[in-house]
Structure formats: C-alpha cells, structure tokens
Amino acid sequence: MSWIPDRYRELRAMVGGVKPERDVSDELAHHLAMRVAENVARGMSPEAARAEALERLGDVGAYEREAEAIDVVAARGRRRIAVRDALGRETRLALRGLRRSPGFSLVVLATLALGIGAATAIFTLLDDVVLRPLPYPNESRLVWIESAVSGASQGPWQVSEAGYFYYRAHNTTFDALGAYAFGEVGVMTRDGAESRMVALATASMFDVLGLRTVLGRGIQPADDRPGHGSVVVLSHRYWMNQFHGDSTVIGQTLRLNDETRTIVGVLAPGEEPPRYYAADLWTTLNLDPAAPPINSHYLRVVGRLKRGIDAAVAQRDLERLTERFPADLPGAYSPGFMAKYHFAASVRSLHAAVVGDAARGIWVVLAAAALLLVIACANVANLFLVRLEARRREVTIRVAIGAEGAHLAWHYLTESLLLCLAAGCAALIVADVAIRALLAFAPSTLPRLGEIHLGWASVACALTLAMLEGIAFGSLPLVRRKMDVATLRDGSRGLTVSPLRRAARGALVVTQTALALVLLAASGLMVRSLVHLHDVRPGFDPHGVITLDVAPSAAHQATYEKAAAFWHAALDRIRALPDVEAAGATSALPLGDRGSCATLYVEAHPLAPGEEPPCVSKALVTPGYFRAMRIPLRGHSPTWDEVEGHAAGVVVSGPLAARMWPNEATIGQGLGGGNQPPFFHVVGLTGDVHVDGMDKPPAEIVYYPIVPIKGRGLWGPGGDFTIVARARRSSPTALVPEIRRVLRDLDPEAPVADVQTMDEVVAHSMARTTFMMLLLGVAAAMALVLSAVGMFGVLSYLVGQRRGEMGIRLALGASGPQVTRLVVWESARLAAAGVLIGLAGALATTRVMQSLLFDVSTADPFTLGAVTVLLLGVAVAAAWVPARRAARVDPVDALRAG
Amino acid sequence: MATQLDLVRGTLDMMVLRALSWRALHGYDIARWLERVSDDALRVEEGSLYPALHRLAARGWVTAQWGVSENNRQAKYYTITSAGRKQLRQETETWAAFIAAVAKVLEARPA
Structure with missing residues (x-):
C-alpha cells in the first residue's frame, strides 16, 4: 500500500504549518560575492570592494525579511487552493460514484440515519439525565440524607x-x-x-x-x-x-x-x-x-x-x-x-439520589440503541460488500489497464466518509424528532425532564459515530485480497461463491439475528410485565370514575364537625347530580402519592413491654367512598349519621386483618392510633386493594372516618381530600364542570387541582413500565425489520451468485420446489445459528433488567419461545422471494451466462 | 550627470520582467543589466530586487530554479512564464500611454 505514505505527505503538507524556504540569504550572499569579485577585478582592495558592494545592496536584512514574508503568504495561498482543490476533486468523484447507484446510497443513508439517530437520542437522554452534574454549584459536595430503616x-x-x-x-x-x-x-x-x-x-x-x-x-x-x-x-x-x-x-x-x-x-x-x-x-x-x-x-x-x-x-x-x-x-x-x-442515618450523593432508578432503565435503553446500531451497521456493511462485489470486474479491469490501487482505495474511503457524514447530519434530525417524541411520552417521574435537549454533546456523538463508520466501511476494500487479473478470470466463470466470502456474509446475518433476538427478548419481557400489570386486579373498579383534589378553606377545617358538615353537604349535592352514580372523598387515593402510615395498636393483642406498634397505611374516607370506587366490602361502611354522631367505626383491608386477627372474626375488633381505650371498632372488611402501586402487594390499610369517635383524636380536622365520583353513563370527565359548580357554591375559595380519571391514575402508576416497553419495543421492531432486510439482501445475493449452480441442479432434474427448499433451508440455517447465539446472549444480558420487570423471570420461556419463532418465521419469509427466483432460473440461460 | 529617480515598485517589477524576457537570469545578472541599459541612470538599491523577484514568483509571473552560474557558484535563476510575458506586454503598453500623456502635458502651451 505504497499510496499511504504519498497521500500522507500530501495531507501533512496541506495541514501542517508553512516553512519558508530559507534561500533568500543564499541569493543575497551570491549577489554580494559576485559584486565583490568584480570590484576586486577592477582593482579595489578587498575591504573597499566589500564596502561598496554592501552599499549598493542597501539594507540587506530588511530585504531578506520582506522576500521571506512574500514567500510565506504565497505558500499559504497555494496550500489553501491545494486543500480546496483536493476536497473538491475527491468530493466530486465520490458524488459521481454515489449518484451512479442511488438505490444503494439512499438505503445506506436511511439505515445509518435511523441507527445513529436512535443512538444519539438515547445518548442525549443518558447524558442530560444521568451523566451531567445537577445544576447546583458545588454539586459534587451535595448529599441526600435519609433515615435508613x-x-x-x-x-x-x-x-x-x-x-x-x-x-x-x-x-x-x-x-x-x-x-x-x-x-x-x-x-x-x-x-x-x-x-x-x-x-x-x-x-x-x-x-x-x-x-x-x-x-x-x-x-x-x-x-x-x-x-x-x-x-x-x-x-x-x-x-x-x-x-x-x-x-x-x-x-x-x-x-x-x-x-x-x-x-x-x-x-x-x-x-x-x-x-x-x-x-x-x-x-x-x-x-x-x-x-x-x-x-x-x-x-x-x-x-x-x-x-x-x-x-x-x-x-x-x-x-x-x-x-x-x-x-x-x-x-x-x-x-x-x-x-x-x-434506625440509622443514610448519606448518599445527591446526584445518585436524584437520578436513582432512572439510570438503570436508561442504560438498558442505550444498550438497546447500541445493538440496533450494530444491526444497522451489519446491513450497511453487507451493502458495501455487495457493491464492492458488483464493481469487482470494473475495478479489476481498471487495475489491469494501469489505475493505481491507491487512488481507488482513496476513492472508496472518500465515498464512504461522505455518505456516512451525510447520514450523521440526517441522524441529528432523526434524533431531534425522537427526543421530542421521548419527551411527549416520558413519565413525569423521570428526573430532570426539563434539562433534556439536543446539545453539543449530541452533535458530537452523532458525527463521531458517522465518522467512525465512514472509516470502517471505507476500509472494507483494504481487507480484501489483492485484486489482480486472476480475479477477473475467477469472477467471470465461477459457478459458486468463494467459501470465505460466503462465510463473512453468513457471519453478518448470524450476528444480526442474534442481536435482534436479544432486543426482541428485552422488549418482549417488558410487554409481558405490562400485560401482567394490567392483569392485576386493583381491588377497585377504575372505569368511569373522576377524581378531583380539593382543599376546603380554613373555615371549613376549623373543627371536625365543620369539616364533616362541609363534605356531607358537598357530596350530597354531587350525588344528586343526574349523571352521578356514587360519590365519596378520601385523604389518600389509591396509586396516588399522598399515602402515609400511622402507628396502629390493636386492642386484642397488647404489645409486650418495649415492643413498638407497627406503622400501617391509613386513609380518611367519607361515606360513599367504597361505593364510588366499587371496593367490595364485608360488613358495612360508616354512614353519615354514625360519622356525625362521633360513633363511626373503621374499615380495614383483608391483608391487615389476616395479620392482626388471623384466627378471629375481624368485624368488631378494636384498634386505634393510641394505646388506650376507647378504640375504634372495625365495622367493615375490604378485599385486596392495591394502594401503593400495581406492582406492590395489596396494602395493609385502615380506613378511618373523618370524625373521631368520642374521646379520641384523629389527623385532622380537615386537610386536603380527593373527591371520587362515579359517572352513571356519560364519560366521567363530563361531570367535572358540575362538580366544580357545586364546590364553588359551597366554598368559593377552595382550590381544585389534579382533575383526572381513575383510569388515568392507574395508567400513570404504570407509566415507567409503559415507557420502557415503548422504547424497547420501537428498538426491537426496527431491529426486526433491519434483520429481515439483511437476510433478504444476503440471500438474494447468494442466489444471484449461485445461478449457475441452480441451473445445473435444475438441468440435472431437480424440481423447482426442491431448489426453493434449498434456499429457504440456507436461510433457516443462518437464522437458527443466530437464534441460538442470541438466546445465550439474551439469558446473559437481560438479567440487568430484573428490577424493571414485574412478575416475569428474565428467562421467561414463553417470551424467549415467542421471539425465537418470530425471528425464524421472518427469516423464512425473507428467503421466500430469492428462493422463488432460484427455482425459476432457466438452466440454459444460467449456464450460458455463467 | 546621473539622475536618480525614485523608482516606483511596479516600475521595478516591470523592468525585472523585461530583463527576464530574453533568457533566465539570476539576481546579480539583473542588477548588472539594469546598470548597463540605463547607463547607471537608474540607481536602485540592489537588495530591493529580491523582494521584487519573490513577489513576481508568488504571482506566478516567473519561476525560480537553483543552478550554477558562470563562475561555478550556486545561483538562483529566474525564468519568465507565459503569464509573466502577458503581464509585461500589458504594463509596457500602459507605461507608454502614461509617458505619452505626461509628455503631452509637459509640452503643452499656455491656454
């Protein structure tokens, strides 16, 4: 590769600094010597001759500097022109080459733009959310302090x-x-x-x-x-x-x-x-x-x-x-x-506390994007190889008639760089669109959402990836065997493809299939998690329920009686609305974020000395709440008469009852937040209700009334409540204006916030899983399409190369279907190898996703089986068209052309 | 008596091109030629020839090559290019027109 030093020198001359030739002083010395010699010849003494010569020359130093400065400026100008010419020439040549094969150029451009764009978008997410310091001065010294329990x-x-x-x-x-x-x-x-x-x-x-x-x-x-x-x-x-x-x-x-x-x-x-x-x-x-x-x-x-x-x-x-x-x-x-x-102190960096769980999910998605990029690159590498193959005869002829291999290789490199850099720029547009989409779908629990934007780091990421790929694809011709006239002979009459080249192509397809399987498995696991989450029975019926947060003004929170009167009146009027089937209010909506726990003493089981009471979830609820949420109840829920008469009991959840009174009847038991009587009495028992999250076990919870029984306190009076109202027929959101009107009539100063349907609350609680599934699903779908295209491309190529072989087979009596089977079998063989490697890879890598999954093992046989079948099916489908073409080869044609 | 005209830079360039229009010369040759043909009337500081030569080279009007001079010394020889010849032709015409115009003015009679 003798062209490399030449080109290198050329490049260095273009890029390096300008060194003026230091020959002006030699010229002046020559001039001086000539004049002195002449003067001496005329009879002057050497000293006088030299003095006269110097006088005639004038300020030698100044003239020397002036001439050198002129040389430097001139050299700079020449270099600029040389660089521009070289760039222009190579670009023009490369563009001409690419224009001759627009299909190739467009497919490479689109594939790489998608691959690089996806990787850049996720890298941006990672950089802005996980890697970048928080926007506080002295961020590295800030820590989050908690009480570890x-x-x-x-x-x-x-x-x-x-x-x-x-x-x-x-x-x-x-x-x-x-x-x-x-x-x-x-x-x-x-x-x-x-x-x-x-x-x-x-x-x-x-x-x-x-x-x-x-x-x-x-x-x-x-x-x-x-x-x-x-x-x-x-x-x-x-x-x-x-x-x-x-x-x-x-x-x-x-x-x-x-x-x-x-x-x-x-x-x-x-x-x-x-x-x-x-x-x-x-x-x-x-x-x-x-x-x-x-x-x-x-x-x-x-x-x-x-x-x-x-x-x-x-x-x-x-x-x-x-x-x-x-x-x-x-x-x-x-x-x-x-x-x-x-009980102990816990200190960790504020950055870790803020970024927290999000980091793992984003790293997983980044890994997915990287796999996708590799798959895209495998496709593009294949395209480049095929193109090279197609040009082989042309190139060999050129070499044979004297083209320098160096210039051809240089030409391939420019062509590839140009294409990949264009793809890098297109990738930035893809990334920008992708980031907008990400922000639209991202769960609000994702930290630092506001800081995500396409910045310099993203641009650097996209262009670096593009550059690296440009160099890699452009160097492909170099690793190939030296082209000589022998290739010409071999290429023109060969009936089969050389085993080495076939193996290289096969390896690309196998890699692609394996990576696609890993991606499909990861997204399959997320889909299964989400399905399982949706299958969880929340313990209430979220459809048709609207929720509104209301904070009554201070006057309505002065005493328990006033609070009860306000809510009684408000809920009665809401219930009286024509489209409302049931209405109630609670201090802590299931799957919301206002849950809290309170110490619980049980009358039947006094604590041993020194034993501390458990902290159990609590919610204050009004009459009507259970009916509005359709939470099934054994026993009854307190009525307004009981509540206003300071005689209301409490309702407890099944899991709590099972823990506290495993062998006794729950209804009638005494409990309270204090160790002393009087106790609240359990009047109702719910089934399993998911309060902390659909992915968490059903809650142990006590539903207290909003007015304490006589002689006891509660966490009140008042506080913020969430109204839940079940619509009779209409959409629940249609109730909002009327409910607002009722509230405005009763308490003009009460702010209303967080108006959402219960379905939305449930969806919101699954937002993270949904988001992960969406991201991995998009990556997996793209991977599937890309590997199908890759398989199709490689098989088409192989069939094309083996036309002669197919022709012979058909001529010797093979039937069309037999030839078709042969090609499909080839595809299945490659896909099967890819699937096996991919399965091993999936088992090894999806373990990092464990904490993101719900109720699915990372080795879930159903998921792995399904994606295996899917990939094999796609491989066979991709083989179909080339296989049919192989079966239709005309033996005479094929043998003559071969 | 020799008048010493203050030489305009462009004029020097033009004369150097003229000197080179017959054959390749080195700097000292050019100085000698200038001395001879102007009868020593145009005295230039000989050092100023060299920035002029490099300037002409940068514009592509002359090219330079090291060679061996008559008395076996290393000397840089300058050769005029075709662009340089064209330039010389143009400048000579401009100069002649200028001289003629100035002469007319100087010979004019009072109005």
Missing part, C-alpha cells in the same frame, strides 16, 4: 425535625445542612383560588443549593424564625405566568391559605428543589429547635460536605450521632424503636 417498614424514611437539628448542631463533616418539605397551598388570584405546589425550606437550604435570584433575595435566616413566616419567593415560571415578569412584584403580597405573605424575591430560571416536585413558590419552614422531639420523619435534608470529605465519612459521622438519639432525644427515640427499625 428496615424490618417492619419499607424503604428509607426522611429525617425528623429533632434529628435535623441534632445533626446540624453536632456533625463534624458538613459545611451546611438544609431541609425542605412540600405542601399544596391555595393562592388567591383574581379568578379565585388556585392550588399551587410550595416548597417549604429552611434559610440554609437556599445556601446549600446555592439558589440564585433574578430579583430581590432568597429566604434568609431572619425569615426562618420559629413561629409564622411572612415571606414568599416566586419561581421564575410562576413569576412569568402570573406576573408576566413584572419587576415591581417585590414587596407585593400574596394570600396563601388565608395568610398574607410578602414577595421578597424571584428565583432564576430552572432553580428547583432537587427531588420529587417542581415548586411554584418557596416559603419558610419556621422550625423551632426548642420544640419537644417528635418521632415523625418528613424533612427532606440536603447537606453540603466540607471539602475533602466524602459521603462514606459523613455517613459514619451521622451514624455515630444517630446512636446517641435515645440518650439525647428520649421523647421521640426509645431504644426499643431504634432496635426494631434498625
């Missing part, structure tokens, strides 16, 4: 107020700690009350996150004193939407839940709490360090580590402090509690 309760808890202050006062590893919580508040506007998400934060939270304001200031320590807060900071979004970016907003007031607060600042765009929700408004937590400690863990705590401290060290520091809770915070943390829950 195990045993009777699921998952980590947040941090208690007492714990937060204790950590803050005694830690040795943090620069600062901040805490926040979320709440929904009713904001009074000219159009009535609206429900808004508010972040309640300590002043230190603004410091820890480094939140920036565009106007005014953030929350400062002076605002965050125990008692009532008086300030509010607006998010940039809220400021733009509600105040249209009015800069005189600072100092104005806002009415939040009947409290008046002064607007002191507006945050910069994109400043949000790190986890869970976006906040429209920020107010103060106003925690009191002197308050008696309570065992309630609701604060979300973020810490900024001291420089040089890592999360593990901080974790040990906080664990050490947590061990002192029973001694220093005895009111809230008994030794029994600590032991039972294995």
